[in-house]
Amino acid sequence: MCLAIPGKVIETFEENGLKMGKLDYAGTTNTACLAYVPEIKVGQYAVVHAGFAISVIDEQEAQKTYALWDEMVETAAREGLDIFGVPHNESHDDKNQTAKK
Amino acid sequence: MKYLDEYRNPGIARRIVDEIHQVTTKPWVIMEICGGQTHSIIKNGIDQILPKKIELVHGPGCPVCVTPLEKIDRALEIAAQEDIIFTSFGDMLRVPGSQKDLFMVKSEGADVRIVYSPLDAVKIARENPDKKIIFFAVGFETTAPINAMAAFQAKREGLKNFSLLVSHVLVPPAMKALLSSPQNRVQGYLAAGHVCTIMGIEEYKPIAKEFDVPIVVTGFEPLDILEGILQVVKQLENGKAEVLNPYSRVARNEGNKAAQELLKKVFKISDRKWRGIGEIPMSGFELIDDYAEYDAEKIFGMGNIEVDEPQECISGLILQGIKKPNECAAFGKSCTPQSPLGATMVSSEGACSAYYSYAKR
Numbered sequence: 001m002c003l004a005i006p007g008k009v010i011e012t013f014e015e016n017g018l019k020m021g022k023l024d025y026a027g028t029t030n031t032a033c034l035a036y037v038p039e040i041k042v043g044q045y046a047v048v049h050a051g052f053a054i055s056v057i058d059e060q061e062a063q064k065t066y067a068l069w070d071e072m073v074e075t076a077a078r079e080g081l082d083i084f085g086v087p088h089n090e091s092h093d094d095k096n097q098t099a100k101k
Numbered sequence: 102m103k104y105l106d107e108y109r110n111p112g113i114a115r116r117i118v119d120e121i122h123q124v125t126t127k128p129w130v131i132m133e134i135c136g137g138q139t140h141s142i143i144k145n146g147i148d149q150i151l152p153k154k155i156e157l158v159h160g161p162g163c164p165v166c167v168t169p170l171e172k173i174d175r176a177l178e179i180a181a182q183e184d185i186i187f188t189s190f191g192d193m194l195r196v197p198g199s200q201k202d203l204f205m206v207k208s209e210g211a212d213v214r215i216v217y218s219p220l221d222a223v224k225i226a227r228e229n230p231d232k233k234i235i236f237f238a239v240g241f242e243t244t245a246p247i248n249a250m251a252a253f254q255a256k257r258e259g260l261k262n263f264s265l266l267v268s269h270v271l272v273p274p275a276m277k278a279l280l281s282s283p284q285n286r287v288q289g290y291l292a293a294g295h296v297c298t299i300m301g302i303e304e305y306k307p308i309a310k311e312f313d314v315p316i317v318v319t320g321f322e323p324l325d326i327l328e329g330i331l332q333v334v335k336q337l338e339n340g341k342a343e344v345l346n347p348y349s350r351v352a353r354n355e356g357n358k359a360a361q362e363l364l365k366k367v368f369k370i371s372d373r374k375w376r377g378i379g380e381i382p383m384s385g386f387e388l389i390d391d392y393a394e395y396d397a398e399k400i401f402g403m404g405n406i407e408v409d410e411p412q413e414c415i416s417g418l419i420l421q422g423i424k425k426p427n428e429c430a431a432f433g434k435s436c437t438p439q440s441p442l443g444a445t446m447v448s449s450e451g452a453c454s455a456y457y458s459y460a461k462r
C-alpha cells in the first residue's frame with residue numbers, strides 16, 4: 001500500500017490550484033501531484049505514491065550509499081575473495097563447515 | 102541513475118548477504134513493519150539466503166489487512182445506497198466484510214469505482230453534482246497526506262457532495278504496542294521507508310531507547326532491504342539500539358514538511374481499532390471538527406456493528422509477528438487468495454498472500 005515508484009519529471013503545470021507534473025517511469029508517462037515537493041524541477045526524480053510525489057530523490061545521498069556498496073565489492077575482489085567473501089579455492093557452502101573438516 | 106535497477110544488482114546483494122553472514126553470531130528476530138517489504142522479501146527469497154539464526158517476522162504494515170471488519174461492513178452498507186458513487190483504492194475491493202466484499206456489492210449494481218489517486222475521486226465529485234461521492238480513506242502516514250489533500254481540495258472548491266470514510270492508522274504506536282506485549286519476540290525493526298519519508302525519524306528515537314531495539318529506516322528494493330537487515334544485525338551484535346537511516350536518498354530525517362503541515366490542517370490523532378490486533382490508543386487519524394461535513398461516518402452514521410472474525414484465522418498473531426502464515430491450518434487449504442478467510446490473505450501485501458504467491462510453503 002505504501003509502495004512508491006521513482007519517476008523523472010518531464011513537465012510541470014498547474015491544475016485546480018495544485019502544482020502538477022508529467023513524469024516518466026522508465027518509458028511510461030503519467031501525471032502526478034507535486035504539491036508536496038514544491039521545490040522540484042524538470043529533470044529531477046521523485047518518488048510517487050497514489051498519484052502524489054512524496055519526495056525528491058537526493059542524488060548525492062544515493063551516490064554516497066552506492067559508493068559504499070561498490071567499495072565493499074571491490075575490497076572483496078582485491079582480497080581475492082569471491083562475491084560471497086569466500087577465498088577463490090573454497091566454495092561458499094563449505095564456508096561454515098570448513099572448521100569441522 | 103534511474104533509481105530502480107541499481108538497487109537490484111545481484112553482485113552487490115551477494116556481498117551484503119555475505120557481510121550479514123559474517124557479522125551474525127547469535128539468533129535474532131527482526132520485524133519488517135511494512136507489507137510492501139514483506140512482499141519484496143518473499144518475492145526475492147531474501148528470507149531464504151539469510152543466516153539460519155536470523156528470523157524475519159512480518160509486521161502489521163498492511164493498511165488493507167488491518168482495516169477493521171466493521172469498517173468494511175460500513176463501507177458495504179454505504180456503497181449499496183442510492184445515488185452513491187463509492188470510490189476506493191483497488192486493493193480494498195476484495196477485502197471480505199462479515200458477509201460480502203465491495204466487488205460483490207458492485208456486481209449487485211452498486212456504483213463502486215477504483216481510483217488511482219484520491220484526486221480522481223474529487224474529480225468524480227466535481228463531475229457528478231447530483232451524486233454523493235465517498236472515498237475510502239485507508240492507509241498509513243504515507244497515504245494520509247494524499248487523502249488529506251482530497252478533503253482539503255474538496256473544501257477549497259466548496260464541493261458539498263464529497264466525503265471520506267476514514268480508517269487511517271499510524272505506525273509508531275503499533276510498533277510500541279507490539280514491543281509492550283508479553284508475547285513479543287521482536288528484537289529489531291526495519292522501519293517503513295515511505296512512512297518515514299513523510300513523518301521523519303524523530304518519533305522512533307524514544308521507542309529505540311525505551312525498548313532497547315535498533316530501528317533502521319528501510320526502502321523496498323532488494324539492496325535496500327539487505328542493507329536494512331545488515332544495519333539491524335550489526336547493532337544487535339554490538340548491543341546498540343539506535344535509529345539509522347540508510348534510505349536517505351528518499352527519506353529525509355525531518356520528513357516532508359509540506360505534507361506534515363497539511364496533515365495537521367485536516368486530521369487529528371485518535372484511538373483506532375486494528376483488525377486482528379484490537380484497539381491501540383492514539384494510533385490513527387480522524388478528520389478534525391472543521392472537516393466534519395466531509396466525514397462519511399458523521400454523514401451516514403456509524404452503526405454499532407460488532408462482528409467476529411472466522412475462528413480458524415490466526416492473522417492477528419501473524420500481524421504481531423508471533424506466528425507465520427504456514428502455521429495456520431487453513432493456509433492454502435480453506436484459505437487462498439481466491440477465497441480468503443482473513444485479511445492477510447487478501448491484499449498482495451498481506452503475509453499470507455505473499456507466502457502463497459511466491460513460496461507456497
Ligand code: SF4
Nearest residue numbers: 414415429436443453
Ligand atoms: S492463511 Fe488465511 S485463515 Fe490462515 S491466518 Fe492467513 S488469512 Fe487467516
